Each structure stands twice: as C-alpha cells, then as structure tokens.
Amino acid sequence: MDRFAVSSGLMTATLSKSISDLRQKMGTTSTEATTGRYQDLTLHMSGRIGKAMLGQKALTDLTTERDVLNLRASRLNLLQTSLTNLQDSSTGIAASMLDAIGTDHEVGVKTSARDAKAALDTIFSSLNVRYGERFLFSGDATASQPFPDPSVLMNDIEQMAQTSTDTADFQTQLDTYFESPTGGWFQNVFKGSPTASDPESISADHGAIKSLITNLAVLAASGPNGSLAKLDGYKDFVQTTSLKLTSSETGITDLRADLGVFEEQISTNLKNLETEETLLTEAFNQMTARDEYEAATELESLQTMLEASYLITARLSKLSLTNYLG
Structure with missing residues (x-):
C-alpha cells in the first residue's frame, strides 16, 4: 500500500x-x-531576434515622428483658422468706409467705425488662441496671453486723437505708439514677444497683423463724433487709412500662404511615413507573425x-x- x-x-x-x-x-x-504575433519573439526567432528588434524600433520611431508631425499640423491649423477669422472680420470695412467718407454719409461712417471696432474685438479674441498651454501668437513668450481687452488700445487711440494738433501729428504719435519699444503697443497692449524663433510660429507683432490692427483701430476711432473727426485733414486721413487696411488684408493672405508651405511639407511627410510604415510592418510581420x-x-x-x-x-x-x- x-x-x-x-x-x-x-x-x-x-x-x-x-x-x-x-x-x-x-x-x-x-x-x-x-x-x-508570437509572444516570445526571442524563442521563436532565435538568432534573428536582433533584426526583429531593429524593425520594431523603426516602427516605434516612426509612430513618434508621426505624432510630432500631427502636433505641428494641429498648431498650424489653429493658426490658419485664426488668420482666416482676421480676414473675415475686416472684409468689406475698407470699401464701406471709403464709400461713406467719400460721399460725406455720416451714418455710413458711423456704421463703418462700429464695424471696425467689432472686428477688433473678434481679432483680439482670435489672436489669444492657444494650443494646450501655448499661446500661438505670443512669439517666444508662449506662456503669456498676447492681448488684453481691445478697449485698452481704443482708449489710447482716442487719447492720441485728443492731444494731436492735426492728422499729421496724430500719424506721428501713431507711429511712435506702435513702433517704439517704449510706445503704448508694447507697454499697454501686446504682452507677447516680437520674436518668434520657431519658423512655424507667429508673433502678433508681425507686420501684417500689426498693420491690420492699427488701421482697424484708426477706423474704429473715426466716427463723426470722435476726437479724430475734429482734426484738420480728417477726411483724407480716413481715406488713406482705408486703403492701408486693404493692403493689410493682402499681407494676411501672404502670411497664410507662408504657413501653407509648412502645411504642405507636413502633409507630404505624413504620406511618406504612411508608405514607410506599410513596408516596415509587412517586413516585421513576416518575421514575427503567428498564423x-x-x-x-x-x-x-x-x-x-x-x-x-x-x-x-x-x-x-x-x-x-x-x-x-x-
């Protein structure tokens, strides 16, 4: 037993x-x-495991590269959307102001000035866009929101109009305000950096954007009851500013085209990665696939x-x- x-x-x-x-x-x-896929690749592949691991690393690196490209594409898309909002907001204002000021149509001038102010509100909001924690129009100062409420700018413009002797003096003050490091643009309004080290980023201090904002702000202050309307040369100044606004809109189009070059490059790179991934995956599967x-x-x-x-x-x-x- x-x-x-x-x-x-x-x-x-x-x-x-x-x-x-x-x-x-x-x-x-x-x-x-x-x-x-075989779970124990070392056992299955024996001496060929090194080659398989290299293939797997290549696929991992490819995924990382694609993630980076998609991140860049998302940021560029937000930039393009914001710049489109800038263009859409200002479209038609220059033409309507030229027509109204040329015919001395006071109501038309008032309406165009109101539209210019509304456009500024939309533009400042669009330029404050961010991707994650990164403000896209702050240049290198990505942690800083670029703009306060547009009323800060309009108050400064109105103050300049009140203290100017004529439109020529107003233009001089305007140039100093927007271009001097000690001017109101940098001291009171724009809180980002004028420098954008990343070629795919944009500072709202970019000439095309700043020109658009400048001309819209002037037209917004050009209502018949404002201080600017009391200055000598007012009518000619408003007409000139309206024409400048049209040129500013063209500058935004050029800026969007520059970004479009980067978008096209990214799109091409993503397509190439897709082809490369297909080939690498096929090769890796041939080595590691389990029926x-x-x-x-x-x-x-x-x-x-x-x-x-x-x-x-x-x-x-x-x-x-x-x-x-x-």
Missing part, C-alpha cells in the same frame, strides 16, 4: 506539473491567436489535453482514497 501511495503521489505530482505547463501554454497561445488559424487549432488541442489531465487527476485521487480506505 505504501508503494502504491508513493507511485500514485509521483503520478499526481507529474500531472500537476503538466497541467501547470498546459495552462501556461494555453495562455500564450490564446494571446498569439488574438494578436497574430491565427494555426494558433486557434493548437489552442483547441491544448484545451482537450488539459481536460484529459484534469480527468486523470480526479480518477487518481478517487483511486488513492479507495485504496487507503481498503
């Missing part, structure tokens, strides 16, 4: 080990049947073997108990 017990115990221990191995093998095979049908068949066979092992273990257990009782 002792000899039988020892033999039975050895058989049970052996079966337990086999069951453990079968369960582990089933887990591996189940994963391979699902993923279509899913074969894996499923093996899994079914392992399941049958596991069930049989459980059955034998149960019978041995009952037999051992019977012999012990006998």
